[in-house]
Amino acid sequence: MFKASYNRALVRMELTTVTPLSIRAGDIGLDPAGCELVCIRTRHALHGRTVFVPGSSLKGVLRSTIEAQLRSTTDATGACDPLGSNPCGKRSKDLAKDNNGPAVHQHSCLACRMFGSTTLKGRCSVRDEFPFHSATGDLTEEEHRNLTAANTVEIRPGVAIDRLSGSVKGGAVFEQEMVPAGVSFWGDAALENFQAWQLGLLFGALRELDEGYAQLGSGKTKGLGVVRARVLSLLMEQKPEGNEPVRPKGVGHLIGAKEATDYGLLPEHELPESAGVRHGIMDRFVISPESVGVWEEATARAVAAATTGVKL
Template sequence: MYDIFQRRVILRGTVRTQTGLHIGTGRGTGMGGSDLPVIKDFNGRPFIPGSSFKGVLRSGIEAFLRSVPGTGGELACEVSGQSCVSNELKKKLMNNKDPDSELWVASCQVCRLFGSSWIASKVSVSDMSVADDFFRPEWIAVRDGVVIERETETASTAKGLKYDFEAVPAQTRFVFELLVENPEDYQLGLILLGLDFFNKGMSLLGGKTSRGLGRVEIAIDSVEEHTFDSIMKGMAPAPVQEVTTSSPSDVLPVNPEEFLLRFVVPGKTYDEHALVQALQQEGWTKDKVRGEGYANFRDLFQKMVKKGLLSFSDNRYSSVRPPEPDTPEVAGRDLPPDLQEKLITWRGALYDFLDKEIKGGSAVV
């Protein structure tokens, strides 16, 4: 079914944590670190494993498709329950002339998109690294957890029953990239819907979600679509372009003002303490700030207000940039019209597909 290249679609953007995020490593360290560390790359920076994200995306879409009226839950099988292709059916189909096609036909919509043990996945999600160069691993917060005693359902504070866990702070941005191989438009619509579930707080990432962790917001910045024609076009000889590289020092904040401009998220307010803490974590001590010509931290903040770089009211500082929308639709960012149109087409195709299913008949295969 997948041995012919038809179309490849890549969605790119960012995942921004709205609350703390705990994606564990599945093992404690016991080396003076936290009991439950978050997963990190070799630079000590947290990342979101693509497989974790894909799993949550899949369950959201699965739950939705199982609830489509009139379909008896047949659009999506239950991973934990009975799968769309039973072992017996699998065995039977394997003896047929074209087992791949028959397995595909027998598979539910979720397995066709996300794969199963008998069918390849169309979707892959890259591991997501932190998008901001100024992120510091020290910002990973250590929180207290208390073991809940099952019998009394009360928190036990007895010695040894407390533990701590790490969480990536809110407003950390990660680089998002999702690739879909040979998708139908309605399948892309399903993926957009699954991404919306994250933005609406229905799909949560990682652990400790009962403590309010795991909310993220996804914004798509670009959509790349490759077809046979576009690849042919890309092969045509083109003038060689000079590659310019930028060294990390080009993008790191060079003074406390620049750091604060990047740190302060539009639409949020900060008290003085929060800004001081952020600066200190960045290495901007009182002395270093003085070395930049400010009397103290407050003097720095007030000078930025005077310069029109920060706003100040009710004893709180905020960005002068306009806030980003509160609950943005995945497709709602300032995309170029042609991309905007693409996303509308995919959502429309999903609507038509579901409409047909509801009105009876698995007309679309």
């Protein structure tokens, strides 16, 4: 969708574990004395081997949260079932074969428009979250402490319960690694060529996480993976429309009316006034933490409009 870049936003966030977090690695490693269920780790070139929150895990939680929200307020045009018999990717296969990008977009549900399908590139990408701010350069003392705390994993024993007798099945005990409570992770989510409602859905999903209605990782029913999710800042850029930066706009206000109709964009909503500066070939708007609330309110109104009586 859209061969040019009209606008983009970078949401910087902080996730702090309220209960232990277990995002499992696919394999158990080679250590014979190691746990059966280990946390996923990566090797950061500057800061070494560490636990982290993979962008794919967080994106999966954000997508399923948004899908649930859309399904409760709209019909199937709000969110298809990607694993069901007739998801958007399957329905628009022929359109995609004909390279008819606008029609594929027009016939995709709101969730697929945001996160993509097998025939449509998503607008939203989520990056890995690390237990330090600085991807480059030295860590502060606080970051060092946080990195050490995150990697001081807890090991909890678990048991398999025999469903008939209700007792421990054959004495089976397994060990599970967990990132402890009280540890922070930092990272970004990015949106490109987005409408106001898409930024609103992203904010809404982060709020669901923050309030504990959505959790990260495994063991959710056992209370694991509750996090506080805080939006630290918002950076937005858009294609200039004159000599001086104008107000920030959703993509529906930046492309022509014909293209908006071809792609089946929803009616666009206004974003809050913000002072911008020319930055390279784009106009840049840096939204401070104090002003993020105004953006959350404005984009929540766009979500409300998009999810009431939406016709695609």
